[in-house]
Amino acid sequence: MDGPPSEAAGGGGLDRGVLAVAMVVVLGAIMSILDVTVVNVALKHLTEDLDASLEKIQWVATGYTLALATVIPVTGWASARFGTKRLYMISIGLFVIGSALAGLAWNAESLILFRVLQGLGGGMIMPAGMTILTQAAGPKRVGQVMSIVGIPMLLGPILGPILGGWLVDDVSWRWIFYINVPIGAVALVLSARILKRDQAQPAERLDFIGLLLLSPGLAALIYGLATGAAKNDFGRTDVLITAIGGAVLVIAFVAHALRPSNENPLIDLRLFRRRAVASASGTLVLFACSVFGAMLILPLYFQQVRGESAMASGLLLAPQGFGAMVTMPAGGKLTDRIGARKVVIAGLVLSILGAAGFATQIKPDASYWLIGAALFVMGLGMGMTMMPTMSAAMQTLSHAEVPRASTGLNILQQVAASIGTAFIAVLLTNQLKSEGLGGGGGGEGGGQTLPTNLPADVLQGILKKMSDAFQHTYWWSLVLLVVAFVPAVLMPRHRVDPSATDAGPVEKQHVPMH
Structure with a gap:
């Protein structure tokens, strides 16, 4: 039967049709986001099982990230050209096929290849899913539906190490890929039954020049940042060439997309001239730089300073996920009711308090209760x-x-997260060097293993210097959050009236009843 129109009178709670669509989108998002973090804890096992160097195995993670960056720009055009439902199902299909093949990989090279295939599908899942859900609910309830999409986005980096650690330790590294197959199969079946059939627009042409500028530019920029962070050296020739070259291509794309004669750009950057879009984008970039960078180094603190395992470190991060689960539904409803500005400012205040806790409480013997509270x-x-x-x-x-x-927003978040993790990793590495401890903060699971035969007073002195380095780095994360207030206060003061936008008719969602 057909559910009620997605945009209920008054823009109240989410009806059954929209919730069903949300379930489909969250299933896809969980796979693509968890996969980024689940693999990180398995890198050591992969080097041993596939008899490959860590530098080569690192491409299992890097190749996936680069594939994401390459394919995300084309998602907007593909959504219009083929329809969002069809694109979403193709994305999940590619991701599932890549996952199954990755689980069957026989050497490092085959695994890297199949991870790239995964990334080509995974990169389109989030933007396509966000489009489907936003259009289903209508502008009056964007806040509520976006809070649903945000659950896997915020929980993925926390649950990933826990799930990955368990599968790698007690089952097999191959199951960090196989586990996506049943989830993806369910997502495909539900997508076919629940998502509405949308209309493709065959007349729309692909902006090939924009694609040739932006996709390689993003891939090169993110690769340069990731390599510089992993090697603890941004002065390397290969890092400088790729990062600067990528930045030049991205800048060239911006100039190309903003040309008055370009009527159909790959990403319509003119949308970012609007105050609401521009202020939200600025806030998102600064917040992502700070938070994703901070999320990188806290597990390193647990492992390097406190001697915890990867799985234990993931469990110790769980309070952050619980906190997000408490406020996310309420934040979505408040955004629809009173506007995003007041909600975001309140969120930034809480985030600053949490970051201040890290900047002051990260010590060799800090109470896990205090860290958990932060x-x-x-x-x-x-x-x-x-x-x-x-x-x-x-x-x-x-x-x-x-x-x-x-x-565009997904690209901004991806690039900001890459910049943030590289920036924070370099700050931590430099601070460790200034403490006389050498490099060791950056990279995947980077860090030094302390000798076990050190005298107690020497060991305590080293751990004190290490924790001081972590504290100092968190102050920079705190500064980024404070700066994020500037664009946040420029957001619209009140809730946006959807009637002021050309929202168009909101389609009904088909929800089968049996």
Whole structure:
């Protein structure tokens, strides 16, 4: 039977049709986001089982990330050209096939190849899913639906190490890939039954020049940042060439997309001239730089300073996820009711309090209760900041503008996360060097293993210097959050009136009843 129109009178709670669509989108998002973090804890096992160097195995993670960056820009065009439902199902299909093949990999080279295939599918899942859900709910309830999409986005980096650690230790590294197959199969079946049939637009042409500039540019920029962070050296020739070359290509794309004669750019950057979209984008970039960078180094603190395992470190991060789960639903509803600005500012205040806890409490013998409390407060802030910020931009867009805006916001988040992790990793590494400890903060699972036969007083002195380095780095994360207030206060003061946008008719979602 056909459910009620997605945009209920008054823009109240989410009806059954929208919740069903949300379930489909979250299933896809869980796979693509968890996969980024699940693999990280398995790198050591992969080097041993596949008899490959860590430098080569690192491409299992890097290849996936680069494939994401390459394919995300084309998602907006592909959504219009083929329809979002069809694109979403193709994306999940590619991801599932890549996952199954990755689980069957016989050497490092085959695994890297299949991870790239995974990334080509995974890169389109989030922007396509956000487009489907935003268009299904209509602008009055963007905040609520975006909070649903944000659950896997915020929990993935926390649950990934726990799940990955368990599968690698007690089952097999191959199951970090196989586990996606049943989830993806369910997502495909539900997508076929629940998502509405949308209309493709065959007349729309692909901006090939934009694609040739942006996709390689993003891939090169992210590769350069990731390599510089992993090697603890941004002065390397290969790092400078790729990062600067990527930045030049991205800048060239911006100039190309903003040309008056370019009527159909790959990503419509003119949307970012609007105050709501521009302020939300600025807030998102600064927040992602700070938070994703901070999330990188806290597990390193647990492992290097406190001697915890990868799985235990993941469990110790759980309070952050619980905090996000508490505020995310409420943050979405408040965004739709009073506007995003007040919600985001409150979220930034909570995030700053959490980061201040890290900057002052990270010590060799710090209470896990205090750290857990800081993580919980940080999670509360994250739940009220990231997705309401995206909602602030999406609420002002017409039905037709959503796909390209969703693509643009996902690109901004991906690049900001890469910049943030590289920036924080380099700061930590330099601080460790200034403490006389050499490099060791950056990279995947980077860090030094301390000798076990050191005298107690020498060991305590080293651990004190290490924790001081972590504390100092968190102050920079705190500064980024404070700066994020500047664009946040420029967001629309009140809730956006959807009637002021060319939202177009909101389609009904088909929800089968048996």
